Amino acid sequence: MTSLTTFYLSGLIGNEAFGMDGDAIGVIKDLLIKSLPTEQDDSSRQLVNGIKLKTGKEIRCYSFSTFRVVKAREKLNVTCTGLLGLSVNEINNGLFLVENVLDKQIVDLNGRKLVRVNDVRLVTVSQGTFAIAVDIGIEGLLRRIGISRPIKQFLSLFKISIPAKFILWEDVQAIDYSNLNIKLSKSYAKLQTLHPSDLADILEDMGKKSSMSVFSALDEEKAADVLEELETHAQIHIVESLPVTKVADVFEKMPADEVADILDELEDEKAEILLNEMDNESSQEVRELLEYSDNSVGSLMTTDFLSFKPEITVDEIIKELREKRPEPDELYNMFVTESNDELIGTFNLRDLVLAQPGVTVNQIMKTEPVFLFDDQKLDDIAEIISKYNLLAVPVVDSSNQLHGMVVVDDVVEDLINKRRTRKR
Amino acid sequence: MLNTKDKRRHFFKRLALFLAILGPGIITGSVDNDAGGITTYSVAGAIYGYGLIWTLIPSFIVLLIIQEMNARMGIVTGKGLSDLIRENAGVKITFFIFVGLLLSNIGNTTTEFAGVAGSMEIFGVTKYVSVPVVAFLVWILVVKGTYQVAERIFLIFSASLLTYVVSALMSKPEWGEIGSAIIRPRVEMNTQSLAMVIALVGTTIAPWMQFYMQASVIEKGLKMKNYKFTLVDIVIGCFVTIVVAFFIMVACGATLFPNGVQINEARDAALALKPLAGRLASQVFAFGLFIASVFSATILPLATSFYVCEAFGFEAGIDKKWEDAKEFYTLYTGILLVSAIIILIPKAPLIAISIWSQVLNGILLPVVLISMMLLVNNKRIMGAYVNRPVQNFIGWSAVCILIALSAALLIMPAFNR
Numbered sequence: 001m002t003s004l005t006t007f008y009l010s011g012l013i014g015n016e017a018f019g020m021d022g023d024a025i026g027v028i029k030d031l032l033i034k035s036l037p038t039e040q041d042d043s044s045r046q047l048v049n050g051i052k053l054k055t056g057k058e059i060r061c062y063s064f065s066t067f068r069v070v071k072a073r074e075k076l077n078v079t080c081t082g083l084l085g086l087s088v089n090e091i092n093n094g095l096f097l098v099e100n101v102l103d104k105q106i107v108d109l110n111g112r113k114l115v116r117v118n119d120v121r122l123v124t125v126s127q128g129t130f131a132i133a134v135d136i137g138i139e140g141l142l143r144r145i146g147i148s149r150p151i152k153q154f155l156s157l158f159k160i161s162i163p164a165k166f167i168l169w170e171d172v173q174a175i176d177y178s179n180l181n182i183k184l185s186k187s188y189a190k191l192q193t194l195h196p197s198d199l200a201d202i203l204e205d206m207g208k209k210s211s212m213s214v215f216s217a218l219d220e221e222k223a224a225d226v227l228e229e230l231e232t233h234a235q236i237h238i239v240e241s242l243p244v245t246k247v248a249d250v251f252e253k254m255p256a257d258e259v260a261d262i263l264d265e266l267e268d269e270k271a272e273i274l275l276n277e278m279d280n281e282s283s284q285e286v287r288e289l290l291e292y293s294d295n296s297v298g299s300l301m302t303t304d305f306l307s308f309k310p311e312i313t314v315d316e317i318i319k320e321l322r323e324k325r326p327e328p329d330e331l332y333n334m335f336v337t338e339s340n341d342e343l344i345g346t347f348n349l350r351d352l353v354l355a356q357p358g359v360t361v362n363q364i365m366k367t368e369p370v371f372l373f374d375d376q377k378l379d380d381i382a383e384i385i386s387k388y389n390l391l392a393v394p395v396v397d398s399s400n401q402l403h404g405m406v407v408v409d410d411v412v413e414d415l416i417n418k419r420r421t422r423k424r
Numbered sequence: 425m426l427n428t429k430d431k432r433r434h435f436f437k438r439l440a441l442f443l444a445i446l447g448p449g450i451i452t453g454s455v456d457n458d459a460g461g462i463t464t465y466s467v468a469g470a471i472y473g474y475g476l477i478w479t480l481i482p483s484f485i486v487l488l489i490i491q492e493m494n495a496r497m498g499i500v501t502g503k504g505l506s507d508l509i510r511e512n513a514g515v516k517i518t519f520f521i522f523v524g525l526l527l528s529n530i531g532n533t534t535t536e537f538a539g540v541a542g543s544m545e546i547f548g549v550t551k552y553v554s555v556p557v558v559a560f561l562v563w564i565l566v567v568k569g570t571y572q573v574a575e576r577i578f579l580i581f582s583a584s585l586l587t588y589v590v591s592a593l594m595s596k597p598e599w600g601e602i603g604s605a606i607i608r609p610r611v612e613m614n615t616q617s618l619a620m621v622i623a624l625v626g627t628t629i630a631p632w633m634q635f636y637m638q639a640s641v642i643e644k645g646l647k648m649k650n651y652k653f654t655l656v657d658i659v660i661g662c663f664v665t666i667v668v669a670f671f672i673m674v675a676c677g678a679t680l681f682p683n684g685v686q687i688n689e690a691r692d693a694a695l696a697l698k699p700l701a702g703r704l705a706s707q708v709f710a711f712g713l714f715i716a717s718v719f720s721a722t723i724l725p726l727a728t729s730f731y732v733c734e735a736f737g738f739e740a741g742i743d744k745k746w747e748d749a750k751e752f753y754t755l756y757t758g759i760l761l762v763s764a765i766i767i768l769i770p771k772a773p774l775i776a777i778s779i780w781s782q783v784l785n786g787i788l789l790p791v792v793l794i795s796m797m798l799l800v801n802n803k804r805i806m807g808a809y810v811n812r813p814v815q816n817f818i819g820w821s822a823v824c825i826l827i828a829l830s831a832a833l834l835i836m837p838a839f840n841r
Contacts, residue, residue: 103511105737116510116737136737144515208502233645237502240647 005071008135009097009120010144017053017067017078025080026053031122032061032086033131035095035174043170045130048122050086050094061086069124097131100176105206106134107173109190112198114205118144121166134172137165175210188217196222200229212241224253227262235262240270248277255327256285257302257410263290288403297381298374300414301395301404307335310344310362314355329407332391336365341401343394345369371396374403381411448640449491449654451723452633453661454585456487457668458720459539459690460532460778462713464627465669466693468620469676470685474602477673478609479621483628484666486822489815490793491658493800494634498641499648500809505638506735508805509795517791521631522732524788526759529632529728531781533763536724538774539717541767542691546710552768559764562722563757566742585668587712592671594705595697597678622829623782628665629826631788634796635731636723648809675709688775725763729755786830793823 009031016024032050051064063084070077095101097120105114118140121133135143139162142148152162173190191199191214199218203211203226215238218226227235227250239247239262251259251274263271263286271290275283285303292298306326308317321331334352336345345365355364370384371394384393385408395404468476494505501508510518540558541551565577646654676693679685685696690713698706726742729752733740738751746753766772797819801810811819 103515105507113739118515118737138736141515141519141736145519206502207507208500211502237645237647240649 005069005124006132007069007071007076007122007124008140008143009102009122010140011076012069012078012122013098015076015078017051017080019080020082025083026055028052028078029054029059030096030098031064031131032091032094032096035093045123045132045169048097048129048131050090052096061091063090064129067129069122069129095174101134101174104174104176105210106167107175107191107194107202108136108167108171109173109194110167110171112194112202114202115167131169133166133168135164135166138162139164175206175214188214192218192222196225197229199226200231200234204231204234208237208241212238216242216246220249220253223250228254228258232262232265236265239266239274244273244277248274251278251286252282255302255304256282256289257300257404259286260289260299264294292374295378296374297372297376297378297395297406298403300378300381300410301374301406302329302410303404304330305333305335305392305394305402305405306330307337307341307402308361310336310338310365311360313357314352314359314361314364315357317352317361318357329392329409332407333394333405335369335394335402335405336361337402343369343371343396343400343402346394348391369394372406373398378414381406382415385411447657448495448637448644448646449658449661450664451640451661452491452637453487453663453665454668454716455636455720455723456628456630456633456665457585457716458532458536458724459542459713459717460535460782461627461669462539462672462716463535463690463693463778464623465672466676466680466690467687468624469673470680470687470693470696472617472620473677473681474605474674475610475677476617476620476624477602477670477677478606479624480628480666480669480673481606483625483669484662485818486625486826487629487662487665488658489818489822490629490634490796491637491662492655493796493811493815493819494637495641495646495654495658496651496809497796497800497806498638499646499651499654500806502642504642504731504734505635505792505796505799506731508799509792510735512799512802512805513795517795518735521788521791521795522735524784525632525635526728526732528781528784528788529724530759530762531777531784532630532632533721533724533759534766534774535778535781536717536721537763537767538778539690539713540721542689543694543710543714543717546691546694546707555764555767558718558721559760562718563760565722566726566756567746567753584715585664585712587708587715588668588671588675591697591705591709591712592675592678594702594708595675595678597674602674602677618832622786622832625826625829626782626786626789628669629789630785631792632724632727632731634792636727639727639730639734675705721760721763725756725759728759729753789830790823790827793826797823 013028013030015028017026017028019025028051030052031048032052033046033048048064050061051067052059052061063086066081066084068079068081070079101117101120103117105116107113108115115136117134117136119135120131121135123130123132139148139152142151142162148162155162173188175188194202199222203215206214211234215223215226227238230238242250251262259282263274266274275286278286289298289301289303304327306321306324308320317334331349333346333348335343336347337343345362345367346369347361347365351364370388370390372381372384374395374397381393384390385406390408392405392407394402395406396402497503497505497508503511506518506522509521537555537559541555544554545551641654675697676687680687680693680696687693687696691710694706694710694713697709730740732755733749733752739749740752741749744752766777767774797811797816799805800819801816803810
């Protein structure tokens with residue numbers, strides 16, 4: 001059979017389904033799809049496997065495999081060859097299209113934002129009925145209210161058409177799983193592909209409950225990246241709502257300076273609890289940063305940086321970098337220190353790439369490097385960074401010992417925040 | 425043990441926290457005293473003297489209860505009221521509410537511009553200058569500014585509403601009479617006086633306020649932990665609303681009522697004050713009207729476009745760029761433009777517009793309030809923070825009274841004819 005019937009969820013809900021003998025067996029209340037796509041499934045569509053029927057006063061779920069949707073003269077006919085029950089497991093692992101998707105917010109993975117679902121587009125082919133797209137356009141809205149057709153006819157007089165706006169199912173990530181007890185991490189799998197900044201923006205737009213459940217579903221690395229990108233009040237909301245152990249785990253994956261910034265905003269007691277929960281090495285770094293006053297270079301610097309002994313060769317450094325796989329920021333500028341951590345020179349990736357493998361680093365480094373003191377005022381940084389065209393500046397204490405570096409990203413962020421406060 | 429220095433630090437930290445939380449309640453309360461509100465209070469004072477001042481007390485209680493629920497919903501869910509209505513009541517009710525709100529708020533914004541035009545005419549500026557200039561400035565403030573700037577400016581605006589206190593004091597009211605009028609409320613059972621009572625309550629509790637309140641609580645990122653500060657903010661906001669209303673009624677009741685001056689507009693009140701209380705009192709009154717009108721002309725279109733977009737899933741917010749939130753900015757600009765143009769049309773039916781937007785508000789208010797009561801009692805949404813029995817009792821009685829009043833307002837014109 002090559003028949004292909006496309007229809008909208010709104011056109012189906014509220015219709016009666018008919019049995020073999022042509023008698024009505026119930027009113028269609030909802031459709032169920034699997035919430036976790038399995039490996040074999042085509043990601044561009046999701047099989048409808050259940051239907052919720054209201055017969056008399058009773059509402060029950062049945063398997064959709066015996067149901068069939070046919071369009072005859074613009075009208076949808078739903079027929080059923082026999083009622084098969086659904087297991088509790090299937091219901092619990094499913095997603096109801098009306099209850100969890102329609103009128104709710106979903107993440108549009110392609111547009112990387114939250115959108116509201118006006119309708120769901122479905123298709124029936126020989127293999128079954130599938131959800132293929134969600135409608136987020138004005139046309140869907142008018143269709144739901146029941147005035148789509150007259151308005152379209154009216155507008156066609158002026159040759160205006162209402163643009164339809166669909167999101168294909170592979171770009172749809174539902175977020176409202178409130179009544180399901182399934183493994184959330186898997187249901188939010190599609191979100192892991194988004195950039196942390198985009199994910200952070202989306203989380204900020206969500207309600208509190210959804211943002212918490214999505215955040216808890218992220219793996220620690222991703223969670224750390226996202227937490228870093230969130231705005232302060234969203235950060236605090238998440239840190240205060242999640243279990244302490246989970247927050248501590250995420251904090252351990254974050255740069256110490258970002259953690260210190262968040263802890264600064266929390267109440268002292270809560271901050272102390274979190275610090276105690278973190279492993280010693282990470283919490284020690286954060287504690288040191290917390291000592292610096294808000295307006296000093298120390299409060300902005302990161303303690304994640306790379307430093308090497310002067311007599312090490314270029315070859316050895318590159319080998320070490322390959323093993324360590326440092327973050328991009330750490331490669332902006334690398335440092336050479338004596339055994340007492342005294343800063344004696346800096347070098348960057350370019351110096352490293354251009355040098356012969358056997359050369360020692362003290363031959364390629366810039367001596368008398370530009371640096372900042374940890375207790376210096378924040379205002380000085382931007383000037384130095386722009387004057388010397390630097391991506392990262394080393395930070396030393398009064399005895400010239402290296403403690404960290406200030407990265408250009410953080411400086412820019414600080415400047416933007418300052419401008420905002422000034423505007424206020 | 426805290427030493428003195430720590431204690432002081434502690435105090436300042438709390439003060440800073442309080443000031444940071446301050447805002448939503450006070451601003452919502454101040455927008456409430458818009459041109460329409462000032463008109464209603466002035467007319468009530470002119471016709472009934474101090475006779476209807478007592479209505480402010482029940483209004484205060486109802487206002488407080490409703491705003492508290494909004495703040496609580498915003499804090500607990502992090503979702504706007506229109507989001508919640510759309511997700512729980514479905515698309516048809518949502519559509520009805522928002523088309524209604526859109527129309528009534530275009531009407532309300534028109535009233536605000538009428539306030540701008542009227543007050544500036546007292547200072548000798550023609551409306552053909554004042555209205556376009558104000559509309560443009562308001563537009564720029566929102567499109568090019570940031571929410572924080574706008575909010576700070578509005579807080580300063582709120583303070584200037586206190587000019588009505590000055591205006592009232594200059595009219596030398598009889599405090600004894602005012603006291604006894606509040607203690608022994610009288611209701612004349614005739615349509616005109618009942619309509620006045622309805623208008624007074626109706627202008628104090630408008631449907632759009634609920635959406636605005638909840639949105640600004642979310643914008644502030646408030647938390648349940650600091651709920652008592654939020655509560656203080658709401659109480660201050662409601663109190664300011666009522667106090668300003670009180671002094672407007674006193675000012676008009678002390679001067680216009682004994683002299684039997686009849687007025688239709690707030691501008692008339694300002695003009696009538698001139699021979700009775702002096703030129704300065706008149707100008708102070710007009711200035712207050714001007715500020716209130718500009719203030720509400722900024723917030724009303726903004727709030728309206730914000731929650732319409734929220735409900736229908738368009739991107740919204742003044743922190744977004746024009747290209748990203750096209751629907752939002754188009755709607756905002758449209759409302760502003762339409763309202764300003766209506767005022768500039770010679771012989772526009774202003775009174776009809778303001779009556780019709782009041783009628784729309786009257787129909788919408790019960791729908792919005794019932795949705796709110798259902799949402800705030802929904803355990804799935806509110807968790808442990810659902811209404812307590814006392815809150816439900818006051819809430820539902822308020823809803824019933826407001827529905828009865830609104831129904832009366834809608835039905836009464838039929839009997840008058």
